[in-house]
Amino acid sequence: MSAHPNALSTEKAKKSKTLKVVSDQTSTSAAPADLSKIAPELSGMLRVLTCGSVDDGKSTLIGRLLWDATDLYDDQRETLERGKKVDGGNPDFSLLMDGLVAEREQGITIDIAWRYFDTATRRIVVIDSPGHEQYTRNMASGASHADVAILLIDARHGIKKQTRRHAAILDLVGVKRVILVVNKMDLVDWSESAFRKIEADFETFSWRFGFWEATAIPTAAVSGDNVASASQHMPWYTGPTLLQYLEQLPSRVTEPTGPFRFPVQTVLRDSRNDFRGLAGTVSGGSVRVGETVVDALSKRTAKVLRIATMNGDLEQASQGQAVAIQLDIDIDVARGAVLSKADARPTVARVIETRMVWLSETAFDPRGSYLLRTATDLTPVSNLKIRALLDLETLETHPSEVCSTNDIAISEIALGRATALDTFGEAPETGSFMLVDAITGATIAGGIVTNAKPEAAEADENTFVLKRAVLERGLNSDLGDRPETQAEFRRRANEVALILRAAGINVEIETPPDYSI
Amino acid sequence: MTQAVSHLDLLEAESIHIFREAAAQFRKPVLLYSIGKDSTVLLHLARKAFWPGKLPFPLVHIDTGWKFRDMIAFRDKTARDFDLDLIVHTNEDGAAKGINPIDYAPSIYTDVMKTVPLKQALDKYGFDAAFGGARRDEEASRAKERVFSFRAEGHRWDPRRQRPEMWRLLNGRLGAGETVRVFPLSNWTERDVWRYILREKLDVVPLYFAKERPTIIRNGQLLMKDDERLAVKPGEEVVNRRVRFRTLGCYPLTAAVESDADTIESVVAETLGARTSERQGRLIDHDQAGAMEKKKQEGYF
Numbered sequence: 001m002s003a004h005p006n007a008l009s010t011e012k013a014k015k016s017k018t019l020k021v022v023s024d025q026t027s028t029s030a031a032p033a034d035l036s037k038i039a040p041e042l043s044g045m046l047r048v049l050t051c052g053s054v055d056d057g058k059s060t061l062i063g064r065l066l067w068d069a070t071d072l073y074d075d076q077r078e079t080l081e082r083g084k085k086v087d088g089g090n091p092d093f094s095l096l097m098d099g100l101v102a103e104r105e106q107g108i109t110i111d112i113a114w115r116y117f118d119t120a121t122r123r124i125v126v127i128d129s130p131g132h133e134q135y136t137r138n139m140a141s142g143a144s145h146a147d148v149a150i151l152l153i154d155a156r157h158g159i160k161k162q163t164r165r166h167a168a169i170l171d172l173v174g175v176k177r178v179i180l181v182v183n184k185m186d187l188v189d190w191s192e193s194a195f196r197k198i199e200a201d202f203e204t205f206s207w208r209f210g211f212w213e214a215t216a217i218p219t220a221a222v223s224g225d226n227v228a229s230a231s232q233h234m235p236w237y238t239g240p241t242l243l244q245y246l247e248q249l250p251s252r253v254t255e256p257t258g259p260f261r262f263p264v265q266t267v268l269r270d271s272r273n274d275f276r277g278l279a280g281t282v283s284g285g286s287v288r289v290g291e292t293v294v295d296a297l298s299k300r301t302a303k304v305l306r307i308a309t310m311n312g313d314l315e316q317a318s319q320g321q322a323v324a325i326q327l328d329i330d331i332d333v334a335r336g337a338v339l340s341k342a343d344a345r346p347t348v349a350r351v352i353e354t355r356m357v358w359l360s361e362t363a364f365d366p367r368g369s370y371l372l373r374t375a376t377d378l379t380p381v382s383n384l385k386i387r388a389l390l391d392l393e394t395l396e397t398h399p400s401e402v403c404s405t406n407d408i409a410i411s412e413i414a415l416g417r418a419t420a421l422d423t424f425g426e427a428p429e430t431g432s433f434m435l436v437d438a439i440t441g442a443t444i445a446g447g448i449v450t451n452a453k454p455e456a457a458e459a460d461e462n463t464f465v466l467k468r469a470v471l472e473r474g475l476n477s478d479l480g481d482r483p484e485t486q487a488e489f490r491r492r493a494n495e496v497a498l499i500l501r502a503a504g505i506n507v508e509i510e511t512p513p514d515y516s517i
Numbered sequence: 518m519t520q521a522v523s524h525l526d527l528l529e530a531e532s533i534h535i536f537r538e539a540a541a542q543f544r545k546p547v548l549l550y551s552i553g554k555d556s557t558v559l560l561h562l563a564r565k566a567f568w569p570g571k572l573p574f575p576l577v578h579i580d581t582g583w584k585f586r587d588m589i590a591f592r593d594k595t596a597r598d599f600d601l602d603l604i605v606h607t608n609e610d611g612a613a614k615g616i617n618p619i620d621y622a623p624s625i626y627t628d629v630m631k632t633v634p635l636k637q638a639l640d641k642y643g644f645d646a647a648f649g650g651a652r653r654d655e656e657a658s659r660a661k662e663r664v665f666s667f668r669a670e671g672h673r674w675d676p677r678r679q680r681p682e683m684w685r686l687l688n689g690r691l692g693a694g695e696t697v698r699v700f701p702l703s704n705w706t707e708r709d710v711w712r713y714i715l716r717e718k719l720d721v722v723p724l725y726f727a728k729e730r731p732t733i734i735r736n737g738q739l740l741m742k743d744d745e746r747l748a749v750k751p752g753e754e755v756v757n758r759r760v761r762f763r764t765l766g767c768y769p770l771t772a773a774v775e776s777d778a779d780t781i782e783s784v785v786a787e788t789l790g791a792r793t794s795e796r797q798g799r800l801i802d803h804d805q806a807g808a809m810e811k812k813k814q815e816g817y818f
Contacts, residue, residue, distance in 0.1 A: 041523035041712065111676060113660040114653040116706045123524045125704065141681035173683065252527070265537040270569040279566070281534045281685070310568035320522065322533035322566070335541050359681045373688050376541070432684050441690035446683040 044122040044251025049175065051129045051139050051166050052152030057183050061152060061221035062126055065243065066117060068228035111135070112142035122251055133162055136406040137359035140169045140446060144432075147252050148177040150242070155188045155218070159201045165392045168408055171209035172355055172448060174428055178206065179245060180216040186223065190233040208395055217242055256319040259344035260285035261422070261430045262293070263375035264337045268324050277308055277324030278333060283375060283429035285341075286318035287325075293339045295331060296346045296420035302327035334487050336377035338420035338430055346420040346430055347452035352413050356435065356447025363404035369438035369498045372415060375430050380416035380438070380497040382463070382506045387411055411447075416497045417509040424448035438498040463506040466497055525713055529562065532701040534685065535664055536566035536648070539699045540573050542689035543646035546699070549635070550576040550603070552588045552595075553765040554721050555650030555702060558710050561719055562701060563648070564599065575602035577638050577647075581630040582607060583618055583767035585743050591722045604642070608634035618769045619747065626770075636672050639696060646689070646697045654706040664703050670694030711785045725784055727761040727776040738772040763788070 052058045115126040129142035143149060149170050153163055170178060180202045188194045199216040206214040217226055218237055225231035228243045240248070261284040268277040287293060287304055294301045306326040307314040317323045325339070333339070338346050358364065370381040388397040390408040403409040424431035428448075435445040475492055479485040497507040539546055548563060550556050563572055578592060596603040611629040618626045639647060653660045663679050665687050680688055689697060702710070714721060731742045733753045740747065741762075742755055747769050749755060760773035761784070778784045 041525050041716070043523060045524045045527055111661040111679070113657075114704070115660060116654050116704070118708070137681050141683045144683035265534070266541040268567055268570040273569065275569055277569075279537050281530060283685075308569065310565040320527065320530055322530040322537070324568075371690065373686055373690075375686070376538075378690070429685060432686065434683060434686050434688050436688050436690050438690075439692075441688070441692040441695065443680040443682075443688050446681065446686075 042118060042122045045125065046122060046246070046249060046251050047125040047127060047145055047147045048246065049127045049129055049143050049146035049149040049170075050152060051143070051149065052163075052181075052183075056152045056154045057221050058128065058152050061150075061181065061183060061219070061227065061242075062115070062128055064221045064224055064227050066115065066126075068224060068243075112138050119247075124246070133165075133406065136162075136165060136169070137357070139166060140173065140357045140359065143170050143175055144173040144446065146170075146175050148179065148246070148249055149175050150179045150181050152181045152183055153198070155182050155184050155191075155194055155198065158198050159205075161392050164205060164395060165406070165408075167206060167209060168390055168392065168395065169357055171211065172357060172408060173446070174424065174432075174448070176210070176212040177249065178211050178214045179242065180206075180214070181242060182216060182218045183221050185218045185225065185231075185234065186220040190218075190231075192234070192236045195237070205395060215239070215245070217245065256282075256284070256286040258284040258319075258427050259422075260287050260293075260339075260341050261346065261375075261427050262287065262317075262325065262339040263377075263430060264333055264335055264339065265376050266335055275308075275326060276330060277306075277326045278337075278339070279322075279324045280339075280376070281322045282317050282319050284319055284427045286316055287339075287341070288316045289314075292342060293325075293327070294342045294345060295333045295337045296340060296348055297337060297418060298331065298333065300331040300333070301342060302329045302331050304328075332486070336419075336487075336490070338375065346422045346427070348418045348454055349421040349449075349452035350415055350418055350455060351453040352415070352421060352449045353451035353453075354411050354413060354433070354447045354449055356409055356411060356445040358403050358405055358407045358409060358445045360437070360442060360444040361405050362444075364402060364409075366401075369501045370444065371436040371438050371494070371498070372413065372419070373434045373436050374419060374421060374432075377419050378436070378494065379419045380494050380501065380507065380509070381413055381435070382416040382497070382501065382508055383414040384435075385412045409445075410450075414506070416494070416501075416507055418454075421449050421452045423450060423452060425450075438501075463508055464500060466493060466500075466507055466509045468510045471496070525709065525716060528705055528709060529565070529713070531704065532562045533566040535687070535699065535701040535703075536563050538687045539646055539648065539665070539689065539697075539701075540567070542687070543691075543697065545642070545644050546574040546646040546648065547604075547639070547642070547644040548572070548574060548576045548648040549650075550578050550592070551650065551765075552578065552584070552592045552722060553650075554710055554714060554725065555652070557719050557721050558705070558713055559648065559650040559702060560595070560599070560601075561717060572601065574648075575604055577604040577606055577642075577644075579631060579634050579638065580605050580607045581618075581634075581767050582612055583630075583746075583769060585722075585724055585741070585765065585768045585771075587724050588722055588765055591720075595720075604638070606634055606638040606641075608637060617746070618767045623770060626767075630767075639672065644696070645691060646699055648699045648701060650702050651698075651700045652702050652705050652707070652710075662700060662703060664700055665689055666698040666700065667691075668696050668698065672696065708789055711788045715781055715785050721781075722765060724762045724765055726781075727759050727779045729757045730760050730773070731755050732758045732760055732773060739775065740771075741768055741773055743768040 050058050050062055111130060113128045115128065117124050127142045127146055129139040151163060151166055153159060167178065182195055182198050195218045202216055217239060218234055219226040219242060221227055225233055226241045228241060230241055231237065262280050262282055264278045265280045268279050269275065289304050289307060291304050292301055293304060304325055305328040307317045308324045308326060314323065340346055364386055370384055372379045372381055386401050386403045386409050388410040389400040389403065391398050397410060422431040431449045433447055434443050437444050471493055476489050479489055493509045497509055500507045550560065567573060608630055611633065616626060616629045651659055651662065653662055661676060663682050667679060668674055732739050733742060733749060733755055735753065739760060758775055759777060761776045761778060762771060762773055765771060776787060778787045
């Protein structure tokens with residue numbers, strides 16, 4: 001990434017583009033077809049979250065970054081030029097980011113906005129998240145997609161509760177790199193002492209979190225100081241500009257890490273070739289043809305016979321690849337199963353300890369019906385207990401049994417049936433979940449597993465065990481005992497459990513006999 | 518992995534993942550096929566997601582009766598070549614009333630011939646989820662879209678009631694009366710779509726390639742006179758120009774650009790070097806401020 005040579009000049013920008021390959025005047029049809037030059041694939045991707053409080057100038061900062069450093073289209077540049085001029089003739093950069101009419105009217109950003117731009121070698125995805133406290137839940141969802149976060153604050157106000165809340169959410173969802181951008185330095189007379197004080201405050205709380213990198217940069221987005229070009233006003237700052245800092249960060253991890261995990265999404269069949277493939281995306285580690293894999297729930301094992309894709313078979317499938325795995329024997333696994341290697345299996349969990357951010361506008365209801373959506377499974381919750389809330393002033397936890405919008409809660413969740421899960425630290429994709437309202441379908445909370453326990457919760461006299469025999473005899477009598485009806489069997493069992501749960505009964509769905517081996 | 522993963526590989530895997538999640542979670546999905554380059558990529562990714570099986574859902578094309586003739590020919594050939602289950606739906610009532618893109622304001626035309634029939638088709642067949650090729654880089658209100666975009670009863674989009682999406686988890690549990698639009702290309706850009714078409718050697722509608730075509734200039738835009746229904750007004754003149762299209766839709770509403778790019782390579786080269794975003798060629802978006810947002814609230818895709 002480098003500063004756009006013609007930043008702030010639409011006229012010049014028309015004459016030269018960073019990424020321009022062929023000028024429009026040239027007849028391109030006769031050009032040799034060197035695909036690697038015409039359409040180079042980018043070698044990586046970096047997802048950058050921006051968050052901050054209202055009025056910290058977030059949209060301006062990002063607009064500035066796009067304006068100065070990237071391949072904006074001319075009509076986008078003109079949109080900015082047309083906008084009202086602010087602060088000495090600079091375009092209103094926020095027009096690039098604030099998309100919805102409601103947002104422009106209110107002058108705040110209520111929802112996350114995704115922006116894409118390319119440097120010479122990689123895709124930068126900017127996830128612009130809302131600053132207003134009321135929309136913290138949107139910030140949390142944006143953060144879960146990010147590799148690095150820009151935490152923006154106003155130099156005049158320093159670190160506030162909202163900054164700590166954002167840092168805590170970044171930590172919870174697994175963001176490992178954080179940049180504290182101390183903006184509006186022009187409004188504190190470019191004062192080093194003001195910056196150093198904020199930097200020290202940041203250090204005193206950020207060490208608590210699991211960040212690999214946490215750094216502070218003083219900027220003035222409206223004039224571009226330390227955004228894409230080094231500030232002339234702050235000679236005392238010798239660190240990188242925001243752009244330089246982003247430039248040296250590694251791309252999104254594409255190397256396989258952690259144990260092999262393959263949550264099965266669906267089963268693909270091709271009767272013509274007797275093909276039965278388990279479709280999914282490798283969520284951790286890798287697997288090779290010939291290796292033995294195990295379905296955590298049924299404990300059945302099989303060998304990988306083929307790793308199929310439309311572009312041809314693969315010898316190996318690694319983290320992030322979407323494939324179809326054909327096994328050498330049919331072990332009846334379906335959606336919701338997680339394949340692993342035998343020596344590093346996920347936990348077949350009955351109870352999980354979690355940290356979660358409460359996203360719903362409705363507070364936690366101990367009588368509510370909830371479902372746990374994990375990688376590819378959907379499990380009725382038999383009991384959800386809030387244990388503690390994170391105090392955003394002290395960053396310490398305090399016991400609590402209630403939980404409402406934007407709270408970060410520690411909870412214990414008893415599951416209606418066993419589910420294959422990891423802790424978030426071991427395998428993030430099989431260690432995270434969304435809590436879903438069974439009636440409205442709304443997403444209630446997003447969280448991570450901090451501990452997965454195989455044993456069932458202590459027997460409660462109020463717990464009703466939903467026996468398979470009862471289901472088979474009545475409700476599911478039309479399904480018969482065939483592998484392909486297992487998903488429907490489970491779906492109906494879930495719904496019955498939810499209805500009973502709504503009546504205040506803790507429900508456990510009996511585990512299939514094969515699974516208790 | 519030994520070889521570096523390109524950004525297109527990451528995008529492709531993400532899209533396949535989305536297709537499979539939606540197919541597994543929804544009762545009766547459908548793919549909204551609009552024939553253009555985004556639909557071409559969308560369909561290709563869908564085939565990859567379920568290969569070697571068949572697509573587990575049909576395609577539906579909302580035909581306004583005003584698409585370029587080349588588009589319809591391409592649509593029918595594609596359906597044959599890939600053995601697809603294609604449903605073509607038109608708002609017969611609107612067509613009978615003669616609602617057309619020339620005499621009616623774009624907002625009225627779009628509502629009657631695109632938004633209404635889309636709702637009709639979804640309701641008629643009881644589809645609970647519809648795949649679309651929308652990308653977040655297309656337009657400001659789309660930059661805020663979810664991958665699973667929920668529509669309340671009557672297909673209304675309420676930006677404030679969208680569900681948070683975290684990590685790779687997609688929550689497709691529907692509330693009463695809700696349906697979903699699924700956008701597997703959410704994180705693709707216009708340039709990615711072209712790069713991918715080139716990489717995967719996909720066939721696209723010939724209108725994307727420069728050719729001598731009969732055109733008129735109206736309101737500063739180059740329009741192709743695809744058939745007799747586009748009447749030439751006084752002062753206008755039909756001139757053969759070497760043009761192509763960056764986006765495809767109803768021909769009286771789709772502006773052409775003058776270009777010499779007549780191969781996939783040169784089109785991609787031109788697109789990568791392009792200085793205006795593709796929506797400039799779509800006349801409906803300029804109708805009023807916040808046009809797209811408003812259309813979406815009313816149920817436009």
